Amino acid sequence: MHRWVIRLDELDEAELGQIEIFFLNNQGQFGAFNFVDPWDGTSYANCSLAADELDLLTTEPMRGQTRLTIVENRI
Amino acid sequence: MMTYPQLSTAAFTQLPVRKRRRTRTVVNTTADGRKTKLADIPGQTTEWQLRYTGLSDSELTKLQNFFAAAGGSLTGFTFLDPCGNLLAWSDDLTQPAWQKDPLLSVAGPVGDPTDGANAWHVVNAGAGSQGLSQTLNVPGVYVYCLSVYLRAETATSVTLSLGATKKMVPAGSGWSRATLSASTDASATSVMFGIQLPAGAAIDLFGPQVEPQAAPSAYQCSTTGGVYENARFRDDTFTCTTTDVNRHSVTLSILYANHL
Numbered sequence: 009m010h011r012w013v014i015r016l017d018e019l020d021e022a023e024l025g026q027i028e029i030f031f032l033n034n035q036g037q038f039g040a041f042n043f044v045d046p047w048d049g050t051s052y053a054n055c056s057l058a059a060d061e062l063d064l065l066t067t068e069p070m071r072g073q074t075r076l077t078i079v080e081n082r083i
Numbered sequence: 084m085m086t087y088p089q090l091s092t093a094a095f096t097q098l099p100v101r102k103r104r105r106t107r108t109v110v111n112t113t114a115d116g117r118k119t120k121l122a123d124i125p126g127q128t129t130e131w132q133l134r135y136t137g138l139s140d141s142e143l144t145k146l147q148n149f150f151a152a153a154g155g156s157l158t159g160f161t162f163l164d165p166c167g168n169l170l171a172w173s174d175d176l177t178q179p180a181w182q183k184d185p186l187l188s189v190a191g192p193v194g195d196p197t198d199g200a201n202a203w204h205v206v207n208a209g210a211g212s213q214g215l216s217q218t219l220n221v222p223g224v225y226v227y228c229l230s231v232y233l234r235a236e237t238a239t240s241v242t243l244s245l246g247a248t249k250k251m252v253p254a255g256s257g258w259s260r261a262t263l264s265a266s267t268d269a270s271a272t273s274v275m276f277g278i279q280l281p282a283g284a285a286i287d288l289f290g291p292q293v294e295p296q297a298a299p300s301a302y303q304c305s306t307t308g309g310v311y312e313n314a315r316f317r318d319d320t321f322t323c324t325t326t327d328v329n330r331h332s333v334t335l336s337i338l339y340a341n342h343l
Contacts, residue, residue: 020301021166021300021301021302021303022197022301022302022303022304024166025167025303025304025305026304028102028104029304029306031104031106032104032106032127032306035106035122035124035127036105036106036107036108036122037108037120038106038108038120038121038122060105060106060107060108061104061105061106062103062104062105063103064101064102064103064104065099065100065101065102066098066099066100066101066166067098068098068099069098069300070301081118082115082116082117083117
């Protein structure tokens with residue numbers, strides 16, 4: 009099974025907000041979604057967030073950061 | 084209900100600010116590794132860590148007095164998300180959160196200035212001014228910034244409303260962001276934020292946003308809105324560090340739990 013750790017820096021407020029809404033729409037690790045592997049473009053149909061916690065840090069205007077871990081679910 | 088205080092600069096917090104969302108999922112993992120999950124929506128919490136530096140004596144006193152009035156974590160208060168859009172359903176003007184006048188029609192979504200499709204075509208078919216608005220349970224004494232992106236095939240002007248304060252802004256063929264920053268009636272416990280169109284006007288509208296500060300930040304889409312009633316201090320201790328004459332540092336954590 010695959011697992012991706014995605015670190016996002018230099019996000020503006022809108023991008024940070026989109027990540028937050030994505031997390032809430034999925035109810036943390038509850039939801040499942042398609043994920044395209046950024047390394048090779050392969051689409052994985054049944055993935056979830058790995059955790060029920062999302063940390064959003066804004067250090068300066070237009071400079072936010074967060075980190076997501078995505079796991080492929082066993083069918 | 085008490086509301087978390089704004090600083091003398093009209094800001095709610097200073098950067099950096101940390102926001103932590105937590106959800107709760109019940110997970111049953113079987114012996115072969117498969118998982119059965121159940122979302123526990125009421126178990127959701129949101130926490131903000133607010134770090135202040137360079138506070139003046141009066142700003143520190145304001146925070147201390149508010150902390151004392153709340154009794155630390157004992158009493159709930161209204162907290163306005165400093166990292167978000169106070170309006171609900173900012174990308175969907177058909178939601179009931181929006182109060183629309185009867186002769187105003189909303190169609191969409193249509194193309195927006197960020198190359199997405201989250202804008203709306205709004206037409207006033209009436210003979211008088213018509214508008215759409217949201218009324219939020221927030222104190223009138225605070226400074227708010229209402230912002231929205233506007234475009235119109237036929238140039239017109241629309242009116243932004245923030246409580247009793249109104250401002251006419253032009254809408255032309257290209258997208259432009261209109262803003263209105265003001266406080267309103269100091270005794271008000273709710274404030275109406277709205278956009279009025281003159282008779283016969285048709286505009287495209289995108290990204291309505293209200294923030295508890297004097298100037299707009301980048302647009303953030305919202306669904307639930309950023310007004311958290313019955314938030315609480317996470318801790319019962321208020322610690323401040325005085326770094327110079329009339330300069331203080333404080334870190335506070337605010338917690339909002341859906342189930343409380």
